Structures are given as C-alpha cells and as structure tokens.
Amino acid sequence: MKTSKSLSIEFATLALIVSLAMIYSHESGFDIFLAGHFFNSTDQWMYRDSFVLEKILHKGGVIFSIVLLVAFLGRWLYLFKVDGDKKQRDYAGFVFLSSILTIITVFFLKRWSTLPCPWNSVAFGGGVNPPELLRAFALDLPNGHCFPAGHSSGGFCFLSLYFGYTFIYRKRNFKTLVPGLLIGTAFGMTQQMRGAHYLSHDLTTILLSITISWIMSLIYSYYDKNYEN
Numbered sequence: 001m002k003t004s005k006s007l008s009i010e011f012a013t014l015a016l017i018v019s020l021a022m023i024y025s026h027e028s029g030f031d032i033f034l035a036g037h038f039f040n041s042t043d044q045w046m047y048r049d050s051f052v053l054e055k056i057l058h059k060g061g062v063i064f065s066i067v068l069l070v071a072f073l074g075r076w077l078y079l080f081k082v083d084g085d086k087k088q089r090d091y092a093g094f095v096f097l098s099s100i101l102t103i104i105t106v107f108f109l110k111r112w113s114t115l116p117c118p119w120n121s122v123a124f125g126g127g128v129n130p131p132e133l134l135r136a137f138a139l140d141l142p143n144g145h146c147f148p149a150g151h152s153s154g155g156f157c158f159l160s161l162y163f164g165y166t167f168i169y170r171k172r173n174f175k176t177l178v179p180g181l182l183i184g185t186a187f188g189m190t191q192q193m194r195g196a197h198y199l200s201h202d203l204t205t206i207l208l209s210i211t212i213s214w215i216m217s218l219i220y221s222y223y224d225k226n227y228e229n
Helices: 004-026 031-036 049-080 088-113 153-169 174-194 199-228
Strands: none
Touching: 004 031, 004 153, 004 199, 031 174, 031 199, 049 088, 049 153, 049 174, 088 153, 088 199, 153 174, 153 199, 174 199
C-alpha cells in the first residue's frame, strides 16, 4: 500500500474546506447566530435537560461509540489470530487506530483550549467572552474546556471508515461515509441544541478526523514499504 498523490490531494482539499468553514463560523458570528435558535431569555437553553438529548444521545451515545470501537478492535485482533485477509485486517486496524487517536486528540485539546461553551459565553448570559481563534490555546487565558467538540468525536472519528477504505482498497465507497457523518452530526447537533458546543467546535473535530486519517495512511504506507515488501 502506498499513499497516492491523488489521495493526499483529497485529504488536503477536504481539510482546507473544513478549516475555512470552521474559521468562518467562529469569526463571522455564525456560531452565535446558530446557537441563538436554541436559547431564549425565559427558558435559557431550552433543550439542555432534554431526556432524549441528554440521556439517550449524549450519555447513551458515549456507550454506543465505545461498543463500536471495541467491535473494530476485536475484529482486528481476531483477523490476526486466524491469519485472515490482510486487507480486511488492515482496514479494521486503520479504523480502530484512527478513531481512537481522534478521540484522544480531541480530549487533550479540550483540556488546553480557551474557547468556552455557548452556555458559558457572554452572548448567552455567561461570563466568558470567546477569544479569537488564534488565541484558542493561549497560555495567558483561562481554560474553556470546550474546544474541539468531544461528544461528536465519538461519531466523526468513524469518517476513518471512508478514508481507510479508499486508502487500503484503492477505490471509493461513499457508503462508508454514512456512519461517521450520520452519528457525528447527530451527536454534534445534540450538544449544540443543549448549549454545550458551537458549530465551529464540531467542524474542528471533523478536521482532526481527516488529518489523523491522513497521518495514519502515511504511517501504514511507511510500514508496508519497509516491513512487508
């Protein structure tokens, strides 16, 4: 397996598009405009304590993502044990490693970031004024613990299904985009409606999933070239 020039161009193009969308959403005020649809001065964040959003899609969604990750890990290890098809084994490994690294990366970036959640923002009655994007990890500002979006990483991390398939099988399968986009969007909208994240936070999580899948393809190519041939 080698990372083709066309695949690298695809990774870079998608990353650029998502980056521009994220910057626009944060800097233009579109984040606040969109979040304002789920907030009013009387009820505050109307859906923050919604049973469906908070209990099922938020807390239940975490369990669902863990189950999916364990399933891919189990399949990867099983295919090693039975000496199964190399492409299937590599695909399961690619999806698991890319997905778990995306989640871990988002987790640590959230700990260091200065960008607040909507419910902590001045625009919605909180006490924190979101800094410019370039100051998202400034050391002289208090941590906001809300950027990128953590919950949606449990869905968008599975965009690795598409990138792994394209890289390993050397052909497109757009059906593999559906799980990551569907689960990630559901989780992302859940937290946006509750006031926990802005749109730009979710777009950043998508960007990280794309980037980490790209890095994983480079690592797999290097390993394949140096140890398999």
